[in-house]
Amino acid sequence: xxxxxxxxxxxxxxxxxxxxxxxxxxxxxxxxxxxxxxxxxxxxxxxxxxxxxxxxxxxxxxxxxxxxxxxxxxxxxxxxxxxxxxxxxxxxxxxxxxxxxxxxxxxxxxxxxxxxxxxxxxxxxxxxxxxxxxxxxxxxxxxxxxxxxxxxxxx
Numbered sequence: 001x002x003x004x005x006x007x008x009x010x011x012x013x014x015x016x017x018x019x020x021x022x023x024x025x026x027x028x029x030x031x032x033x034x035x036x037x038x039x040x041x042x043x044x045x046x047x048x049x050x051x052x053x054x055x056x057x058x059x060x061x062x063x064x065x066x067x068x069x070x071x072x073x074x075x076x077x078x079x080x081x082x083x084x085x086x087x088x089x090x091x092x093x094x095x096x097x098x099x100x101x102x103x104x105x106x107x108x109x110x111x112x113x114x115x116x117x118x119x120x121x122x123x124x125x126x127x128x129x130x131x132x133x134x135x136x137x138x139x140x141x142x143x144x145x146x147x148x149x150x151x152x153x154x155x
Contacts, residue, residue: 012131017087020076020131022046026113027074029053031063038063044072045108050125051089052096054110054118061120064093072124077136087131089124096121 012020021027029042040060044053051072055061064070070093077084112118 008134010133012085012087012133014129016133017089017129017131018046018049020085020087020133021051021074021089024074024076027051027072029060029064030071030073031060032066032068033059033063042072043110043112044074045110047108047123050123052108052110052121052123054112055120055122056117057120061122064122065095069127070124082136083133084136085131085133087129089126090128091124091126093122093124096123 025043025045027042027044029040031038031040038059042053042060044051046052055064069090071091072089073086075084075086
């Protein structure tokens with residue numbers, strides 16, 4: 001059998017992870033909601049080794065600031081080279097409260113995509129950051145005859 005080679009995966013250093021996170025402004029915030037995980041899209045900015053986002057009142061804010069740790073995942077791909085990356089930051093979210101810290105945060109040019117009152121500034125203080133970079137595999141290398149197998153119709 002002819003097996004395609006597995007693409008190499010590069011484990012990113014902490015510095016490389018932060019560099020990648022600075023390239024995009026949208027990620028996914030994972031939180032714990034009673035008995036299940038929940039995920040929210042999020043605009044963020046990197047600030048001194050932390051992640052900062054703005055939020056209005058609601059479920060996302062309440063769950064992010066609960067006692068359970070949170071995670072932020074962001075990724076990207078270079079369409080020209082076919083190289084993709086993914087970074088996960090795990091840590092605790094905390095409200096930015098002091099006037100000085102809020103003023104510093106306003107200067108970060110953090111612009112949420114969705115309109116509305118986003119008066120709460122939240123900082124994720126990392127306990128870990130991990131990332132990887134890899135070449136996107138062309139579909140022809142993982143496409144198999146099973147992809148053409150007949151499927152049962154909707155009942």
